[in-house]
Amino acid sequence: MGKEAALRDGVSRRDFIKTCVAATAIMGLPYSMHTKVAEAAQRANKPPVIWLHFQECTGCSESLLRSNHPDIASVILDTLSLDYHETLMIGSGAQAEKSLHDSMHANHGKYILVVEGAIPTKDKGIYCKVGGMTAVDSLTKAAEGAAAIIAIGTCAAYGGIQSSPPNPTGAMGVRDIIKNKPIINIPGCPPSPYNFLSTVLYYLTFNKLPELDSLGRPKFAYGRKIHEHCERRPHFDAGRFAVAYGDKTHAEGYCLYKLGCKGPATYANCSVQRFNDVGVWPVSVGHPCIGCTEPDILFKKPIAEKLQIHLPTPPDTYAPADLGQKGPGVSPLATGVVGIAGGLALGAGAMLTKKLPTGEETHEKHE
Numbered sequence: 001m002g003k004e005a006a007l008r009d010g011v012s013r014r015d016f017i018k019t020c021v022a023a024t025a026i027m028g029l030p031y032s033m034h035t036k037v038a039e040a041a042q043r044a045n046k047p048p049v050i051w052l053h054f055q056e057c058t059g060c061s062e063s064l065l066r067s068n069h070p071d072i073a074s075v076i077l078d079t080l081s082l083d084y085h086e087t088l089m090i091g092s093g094a095q096a097e098k099s100l101h102d103s104m105h106a107n108h109g110k111y112i113l114v115v116e117g118a119i120p121t122k123d124k125g126i127y128c129k130v131g132g133m134t135a136v137d138s139l140t141k142a143a144e145g146a147a148a149i150i151a152i153g154t155c156a157a158y159g160g161i162q163s164s165p166p167n168p169t170g171a172m173g174v175r176d177i178i179k180n181k182p183i184i185n186i187p188g189c190p191p192s193p194y195n196f197l198s199t200v201l202y203y204l205t206f207n208k209l210p211e212l213d214s215l216g217r218p219k220f221a222y223g224r225k226i227h228e229h230c231e232r233r234p235h236f237d238a239g240r241f242a243v244a245y246g247d248k249t250h251a252e253g254y255c256l257y258k259l260g261c262k263g264p265a266t267y268a269n270c271s272v273q274r275f276n277d278v279g280v281w282p283v284s285v286g287h288p289c290i291g292c293t294e295p296d297i298l299f300k301k302p303i304a305e306k307l308q309i310h311l312p313t314p315p316d317t318y319a320p321a322d323l324g325q326k327g328p329g330v331s332p333l334a335t336g337v338v339g340i341a342g343g344l345a346l347g348a349g350a351m352l353t354k355k356l357p358t359g360e361e362t363h364e365k366h367e
């Protein structure tokens with residue numbers, strides 16, 4: 001993206017650099033690397049992208065393109081050559097099909113295939129068809145000429161809600177069907193738009209795929225449990241739990257573990273990166289994490305079910321609270337508030353930069 005293009009599209013140079021700085025921090029790179037990342041985003045030769053939709057709610061595209069600020073969408077749309085995207089393209093029917101086939105042919109072996117949504121495999125795949133082709137056939141055909149595949153959202157990565165028991169359509173993730181291509185999973189329902197952006201920028205900056213964990217997720221974004229950085233963590237450590245929605249314990253910001261929070265087993269960066277450009281995430285607004293980045297938790301374990309914690313991890317961002325401090329000392333509410341304030345002050349990027357996942361430490365300890 002050139003400076004002119006960015007300004008034309010309503011994104012100032014400052015916002016563009018700010019977005020690159022945030023993406024650089026998520027990748028766990030030093031601050032100074034943002035200039036290299038910005039350079040990569042502005043290169044003239046945009047990689048072609050074919051984006052397929054299958055069984056899903058389109059929330060992944062929505063969260064990516066309708067973020068509060070236009071920065072992320074603009075950077076993505078200006079950095080990539082989005083040749084085919086069913087919900088964004090103007091053309092339809094035979095015209096759209098032609099552009100898909102033309103792009104696959106012209107860019108054979110070079111394009112990035114982005115898949116959104118699960119793929120139904122039962123009854124010869126008849127439960128999802130586009131242009132007369134089943135999702136399985138469309139995926140297999142598009143995957144043949146792809147340099148790499150990004151499965152965006154938990155549906156495309158692992159099957160998502162469609163694959164929850166009894167999985168009537170035999171819904172699966174991309175990795176269950178395509179075995180001979182590099183696949184990067186960006187789970188979340190929907191995923192953080194920054195995790196997709198950072199993955200694309202990593203690829204463009206270093207010309208290689210980021211290091212992945214055993215579930216195919218970039219370690220830089222999914223290398224740690226949200227429980228380690230949660231602002232309610234001091235309450236968890238002090239044994240102060242919300243016991244019902246809307247009661248005093250909930251209103252005072254106590255830990256949501258007893259309401260079913262899956263944070264202690266969920267690998268993601270939402271407690272650090274947060275959403276909607278206003279610093280919120282599910283737990284900060286009072287809802288337990290439902291483990292939306294985890295194939296064995298999302299829609300597999302009841303939302304209200306209490307998680308068994310097998311391998312506890314120590315807190316990382318917020319200081320533990322003193323178990324004995326019940327009386328006139330620091331109140332439970334205050335520890336939560338201090339935690340939130342600390343999180344906002346430190347900033348997501350700074351924390352992630354300091355807390356790079358190290359080597360093998362990820363899913364050996366997966367619970």
Ligand code: FSX
Nearest residue numbers: 056058059060153155189
């Ligand atoms: Fe799935 Fe994407 Fe959940 Fe929806 O399209 S990951 S249902 S929020 O958004 O695929």
Ligand code: SF4
Nearest residue numbers: 230233255256261263
């Ligand atoms: Fe936060 Fe949930 Fe962990 Fe409690 S259980 S500290 S609410 S992530």
Ligand code: F3S
Nearest residue numbers: 268270289290291292
């Ligand atoms: Fe998903 Fe849990 Fe984050 S539900 S958005 S992984 S807090």
